[in-house]
Amino acid sequence: MAIRVLFAAGDVGGARALIPIIHLAQQQGLETMVLRHGHLAIEGSPEWRWIASEGDIDALHAALMVARPDVVVFASSVKDPTALAIARLAQRRQIPTVHVLDSWTMYRQRMTTDGLHMFVPTIYTAIDDLAADGAAAEGIPKSILRITGQPALVTASWRTTADQTPIHKSAHKNIDLLFVSEPAAADHGESSQSLQYRGYTEASVLSLLCSALQPLSDGIFVSVLPHPRENASDIENVWNTQKGSLLGTVLRQNALGDKLAQFDGIIGMASVLLYQAWLAGRPVLSIQPELRIAALRQIEHRDGATLVDNSVGAREKIRAWVAGLTPGQMPKPRPELTLHARSAEFILSLARALTEAEPLKADHHDR
Template sequence: MNNGTVIFTVAGDAGGANALLPVIARLRAAGAALFPAGYATVPDLWRAKDETVLELPAETSIAQAGEMLRAHGAGLLLTGTSVNGVDLERRFVLAARAAGIPTLALLDFWSNYAPRFSSAPGRLDCLPDAIAVMDELAMKEMTAEGFPAHILHVTGQPLFDNLAELRAGLTPNRRKALRASVGVREGERLVAFACQPLNDVYREHGARAVLGYDEWDALPAVIDTLEALRAELPLRLLLLPHPREPKGKYDAAAARSWIAFAPSFTSSREVALVADLMVGMNSMLLMESVLLGTPALSVQPNLRARDALPMSRNGVIPRVERLKELPGVLRGLFGTPAGQALAAQHVSAAGRVAELALRLLNQGAVSGA
């Protein structure tokens, strides 16, 4: 039986870390004691949000993870999920299991379900006691992959909690000011591109072998197509590099007067809010853009795997697989109204995840032990 009272929180990817932030806030508001720990880009990300965070070495072992959990009086391990080659979340889950500490993982995206919880392909040997999932689609797909249904809890995506508020707060003056802040001139169409480190995610075999394309197939095609469209429309392209991508990765791609990087003082959501079109591959930002009222386009040349983007799979977000179709699709999307009602499960999702965490904490023991 575990007698700890602290919620020890671990994340190593930006997506999971950002999804955890509103949950951490809800837990603190409920009086819970938390100890955030992160690795890779997460410590800097959380510190920028005024979180005090322990920076975890990438070589942290399962035994060391267990020592940390005991030293900080952990009564619950709350993690994000990742597939980044380090994956400390899995080591902490195994350490917590050995120590009799309940575990809860928050899933933040509709792909790579099994690899997030497996030490080797197909094992599912790093399962926590509970997984908070975004919706019924994720639950259905995960059970089809062998996840026990009883550990899956549909809570919604905490990242979406404040999208309706952001969208409602965009006045014409606010929109004009935001567009000016990212360098958009009067009469220009603003296109944003959500970059992703696909070759890093699929480092073992390469993104092209797994997906059929990588970032260097999609982005240059979009740039070339927009360059041709500039004869008809004044355009500006803003690149939004992923937090895991090294500085300078896209410098050569941005070496044109009408292409720039989004300013550091502007969030990706602010760009999505005021852009005329958001383009990317299978980034979560495409979904957020649609929910913020901005049209989105998924460019996945020669796609050979299941589309990881749910709104692209169900047709809400158009998807281009044949690059010869890209000019016509892009041209047709300018001026297209985009609006998608925020699903009920994505309203107050952070509160539902926090309630689940507190329930597990109060149980004080691993389910089924």
């Protein structure tokens, strides 16, 4: 009898981390079900077996009863509690749970977004050693941590319904830059009045970048990519008011596809797309002036990546980084890609193994 697996996610990052695992589960003949919720409902395949989920906790419980899974594989969110809520319901019914981590932030907070005590899944996957150490430092039990990689990082092939329109490329400029935006203000506040304030917002960083690049405007073209959770018109307004003599464009959300390698340099804040670009061998610049949150510094631990974390001298550092770029240079993928290339298979094998283990005691894991 085929193993029954229920997948659930909310935000875009978690959804994209699960999509390769869902495809692999189908290929291996597992009975695969997907909660129709969040970004999975946008980017998932219409051919998947979808389980309705919208509503209160009773609706989620009903969805769980319909799915009757042997194991739940879920991706966490810093805002959306739905996937966590159904994982908690599953654990109370002694169904094992696998949490798939998609980035290097808020390891513990992700397990409390439903307003309850910290959820402890059967397995908590970590992207790499850095993520595992960070999660343990925040109180995630080391006994449940598994370093698995992150399936969406090896390629952008997670896009199952993506807009594959070619990215606008400059016809006459030498250097093509991509600025990856993200909802920093929405997630962490707009000023120091918020305890979680990063020290900057997406608007302040894009403004700083535009200011820094003015002396180089004759030799560059800037593409701005809004985050799926961002109001694209807001970031477009910032670009239009701050671009000065720069030439560039604001891309449609979800328009990037697998085209990171088209750009000569990738600039952003703490987006996982920066790490993905680094894996692909592209030059990466993280601009996070007055950064207050240590977990957002992960890119500085990557050989060859650059972090600007102070406003003093920031413009000069940005210009120096751009001046060091070589237009049209072929990227050389990093060896770390190997871990992520095997990630979907590894995570699915962990989930399968849990269905062969002894039944769980909910009071031990959900605490």
